[in-house]
Amino acid sequence: MTRKDIQVKSLLILSASLAALAAPAAAQNSSAAPAIEPAAAEQAASTAEPAPAPLPVAAPPALLATPAEPQCELHVWPAERFQAMTTGWLGGGLIDAAIHAEGDKARRSHLASALDSEGQLHSLKTLDLVSLLHLPPSKIVTHSEALDRKTVNKIKTRRSNSTAPCYSELIVTDVFYHKAAMWGRSLRTSFMLRQFPEGAGEPTIRKTTGGNGLKIFPAKEGEDTTAADAELVSVFQKNFTEAAANFAKQSR
Amino acid sequence: MYWKSLGAAALIAAGAASAEAPMPESARSCDIHVYPADGVHSVGEDFDAVKRVDQDLRDYYRAAGRSLDWLTPDRQLTLISQLPIARLIGADNSPTTMHSEPLSRHQALEPGPRQPGAGCVVEVMLPQLMLERGGLAGRSLRVFGVVRRYDNGALTRSYSGFASSSMEGFRLKAPEDAPAATSLVEQAYRGAVETVLRNSTKIPRK
Numbered sequence: 001m002t003r004k005d006i007q008v009k010s011l012l013i014l015s016a017s018l019a020a021l022a023a024p025a026a027a028q029n030s031s032a033a034p035a036i037e038p039a040a041a042e043q044a045a046s047t048a049e050p051a052p053a054p055l056p057v058a059a060p061p062a063l064l065a066t067p068a069e070p071q072c073e074l075h076v077w078p079a080e081r082f083q084a085m086t087t088g089w090l091g092g093g094l095i096d097a098a099i100h101a102e103g104d105k106a107r108r109s110h111l112a113s114a115l116d117s118e119g120q121l122h123s124l125k126t127l128d129l130v131s132l133l134h135l136p137p138s139k140i141v142t143h144s145e146a147l148d149r150k151t152v153n154k155i156k157t158r159r160s161n162s163t164a165p166c167y168s169e170l171i172v173t174d175v176f177y178h179k180a181a182m183w184g185r186s187l188r189t190s191f192m193l194r195q196f197p198e199g200a201g202e203p204t205i206r207k208t209t210g211g212n213g214l215k216i217f218p219a220k221e222g223e224d225t226t227a228a229d230a231e232l233v234s235v236f237q238k239n240f241t242e243a244a245a246n247f248a249k250q251s252r
Numbered sequence: 253m254y255w256k257s258l259g260a261a262a263l264i265a266a267g268a269a270s271a272e273a274p275m276p277e278s279a280r281s282c283d284i285h286v287y288p289a290d291g292v293h294s295v296g297e298d299f300d301a302v303k304r305v306d307q308d309l310r311d312y313y314r315a316a317g318r319s320l321d322w323l324t325p326d327r328q329l330t331l332i333s334q335l336p337i338a339r340l341i342g343a344d345n346s347p348t349t350m351h352s353e354p355l356s357r358h359q360a361l362e363p364g365p366r367q368p369g370a371g372c373v374v375e376v377m378l379p380q381l382m383l384e385r386g387g388l389a390g391r392s393l394r395v396f397g398v399v400r401r402y403d404n405g406a407l408t409r410s411y412s413g414f415a416s417s418s419m420e421g422f423r424l425k426a427p428e429d430a431p432a433a434t435s436l437v438e439q440a441y442r443g444a445v446e447t448v449l450r451n452s453t454k455i456p457r458k
Contacts, residue, residue, distance in 0.1 A: 119358065
């Protein structure tokens, strides 16, 4: 064995021992990796097509290319009832209502305009509905025609024709603007979440509201409404996020 | 020689200045494009109940004994064409194109332009019309409009806002009230559109 051969051999031994030392660290890294996965799964669930179910490593490439359609469905309906109320220093009542009647009429229309069915659905769709509601990966189906508010509490069966085995409904029931002399302006939104069990059982129904303050809305007649409308949409989304947290508390 | 060259310089300077000075907007010709709404909707409330969207409208048509088809896209365009649109938006002597396809509010607020073209293009989109009333408030018609002006494809002015016009004297309890009620709705529509267009030229307050 030449001197050069000895040098090469010792280098090989050294690298092998270094690799052995590095192995536990690598193992630690690989064990830390799954902690990130739920977040990634949540992100994937926000879209209509959630992350594909885990596939065996040896699956053919064709199967890997087509993610499985989720078994679950979340159907969403907008609200069609808008209320606006201003309570002045008189603290409400008929005189107060009469004083603010014209203004409240305008604000109700402004709400119905900025948060029309299309606007509500669009602002909800931009949120991670599935993960906020802690639902399994679901396909989101939106309905532009609002449900009759009077029937929402009475009808306990599915409001769509879907026969999906895993099925939930999110209904926006009311949109309420309030201006109080003492507390300022706010938007309150009511939501209902109905989760249907597999089979023909009655749904689990949860109701809650979310409410947040407004600083810009409403714009005065003649003014540009862009900022006020954007704020309204943003607060509507905030209200949903708050409501989703309330739903989570109710299910505990 | 000195005075001659000075005069020539003054003329050149004056010419340059006149070329740089912006023309008053009213003197420029633009292509105006107008888009209507899909129809009219209603929001309202009584003393004891909040009405559903379009509930009032259905009640009016029921009282009339038939659908009155208020403010269909075609009818809106007819009514708008009776207004001096170009003057109202500060673009006198501009040709106007009426588009029969209605736009939703969401479509109208999408970044434009809808009509590609060089020069000045003004888009007048009126995507929402609402009949409104309250338990203690009178009836009125509210129009939401978006007016955008593009110069060589670049957005140079944008306004989105609403205006309402009173429908005082509105009554629709029987089929014979329908013609007067329809006339009042259309008059309110013209008034509200006129106000929206006029507001679109106002410089926003800081």
